[in-house]
Amino acid sequence: MAGQALFQGATPLAVRMRPVSLDEVAGQRHLLRPGSPLVALADPQRQTTGSVSVILWGPPGTGKTTLAQAIARSSGRRFVELSAITAGVKDVREVMQEALTQRDLYGQSTILFMDEIHRFTKAQQDALLPGVENGWVVLIAATTENPSFSVISPLLSRSLLLTLEPLDDEDLGLLVDRAVADPRGFDGGVVLAADARAALIQMASGDARRALTALEAAAAMVAEPALGESGEITAEIVGQAVDRALLRYDRQGDEHYDVISAFIKSIRGSDVDAAIHYLARMIEAGEDPRFIARRLVISAAEDIGLADPQALQIAVAAADAVQFIGMPEGRIPLAEATAYLASTAKSNAAYLAIDRAIADVRKGGFGRVPSHLRDAHYAGAKKLGHGKGYRYPHDSDIGVVRQQYLPDPLVGRRYYEPTTHGNERDVSARLERIRKIIDGQS
Numbered sequence: 001m002a003g004q005a006l007f008q009g010a011t012p013l014a015v016r017m018r019p020v021s022l023d024e025v026a027g028q029r030h031l032l033r034p035g036s037p038l039v040a041l042a043d044p045q046r047q048t049t050g051s052v053s054v055i056l057w058g059p060p061g062t063g064k065t066t067l068a069q070a071i072a073r074s075s076g077r078r079f080v081e082l083s084a085i086t087a088g089v090k091d092v093r094e095v096m097q098e099a100l101t102q103r104d105l106y107g108q109s110t111i112l113f114m115d116e117i118h119r120f121t122k123a124q125q126d127a128l129l130p131g132v133e134n135g136w137v138v139l140i141a142a143t144t145e146n147p148s149f150s151v152i153s154p155l156l157s158r159s160l161l162l163t164l165e166p167l168d169d170e171d172l173g174l175l176v177d178r179a180v181a182d183p184r185g186f187d188g189g190v191v192l193a194a195d196a197r198a199a200l201i202q203m204a205s206g207d208a209r210r211a212l213t214a215l216e217a218a219a220a221m222v223a224e225p226a227l228g229e230s231g232e233i234t235a236e237i238v239g240q241a242v243d244r245a246l247l248r249y250d251r252q253g254d255e256h257y258d259v260i261s262a263f264i265k266s267i268r269g270s271d272v273d274a275a276i277h278y279l280a281r282m283i284e285a286g287e288d289p290r291f292i293a294r295r296l297v298i299s300a301a302e303d304i305g306l307a308d309p310q311a312l313q314i315a316v317a318a319a320d321a322v323q324f325i326g327m328p329e330g331r332i333p334l335a336e337a338t339a340y341l342a343s344t345a346k347s348n349a350a351y352l353a354i355d356r357a358i359a360d361v362r363k364g365g366f367g368r369v370p371s372h373l374r375d376a377h378y379a380g381a382k383k384l385g386h387g388k389g390y391r392y393p394h395d396s397d398i399g400v401v402r403q404q405y406l407p408d409p410l411v412g413r414r415y416y417e418p419t420t421h422g423n424e425r426d427v428s429a430r431l432e433r434i435r436k437i438i439d440g441q442s
Contacts, residue, residue, distance in 0.1 A: 062167060096130065260292075371389070
């Protein structure tokens, strides 16, 4: 078959299909506008002028390595790649020395691509500073974790932070089609059915490397030497090739909303097993973990509230943890928060309270602030009677005094009605006593 050799011991498809220039890069349009820092870096006319180092922050498969290599090829700069997983301070210093030699002897600048810089220790990152500060190298660092937490401040201050976004479906489709037709890929030697193309795009979830790896695995399955020619790649073959079931989950479609709805309703209904199931579906489908974390925070405030004040703290902590450590480890705090929220006491009383108050305000039910509560700290305020008669609660032995707080039209209005669930049981009893004191009933 045409391109048969491409299936046998060749360089991985994702590597072969790497763009040779920025014009071939799919996605990241917000970083590749004319005159942008990356486009300027790729300009061969600027090789001898000062160029700013950059830190590329984004999910896997969004083109961090691709951008670095394309910039180096387009600009004519020397390209050196180090991985923080395997490189040490000695390797960094050797690269710096070689870069200095190349610049002084041959006038050629060097791009140092540092992959997974978040894995470097502080001492290892410190070793990069002289070369970056003195312009011996143009550093292009890549990270999947928030640089604010994982990159030392001196390096951050000397670099431009650029955020990469997951590729959209159009970009992924372009990459898949190019890989099928391009001589670097399968050179038209495979037939990709429409449902298989859609499956690859869906399964990739914004990750170009994942899409091309799955395509290569599927192509290998249909390229059986005994047949002498390629069969057609179908969605079923794609699913078999990547050894996982195709998830029917469109992040912009109905299934996206159905699954997140089921997730929240399972938490609200205290079914922890169902909630964990829907969490797993979203994670496996490539849902943005930050979106999941935001929904957990909302659920903690809306459905749990003061029945368990700890719930909101746990949800916010999970959101911070996901931002800090990224995926796949982020699944663990997400699962912890989900399990806690689903299994704890529930109350929507605070949620209902603010909605009732907003409804009154929108209907014009607010009235003037009582005079004794108005600001009395500016000249002339006391002449207007502002603050007159105000009772300071801390002067009371119990910290609560009889006093009107609501505007006249709303006196006696009740917005917050606590339940008897969890912590709110105690809140309810205490609030009843407080309201009686404020209203002068005791």
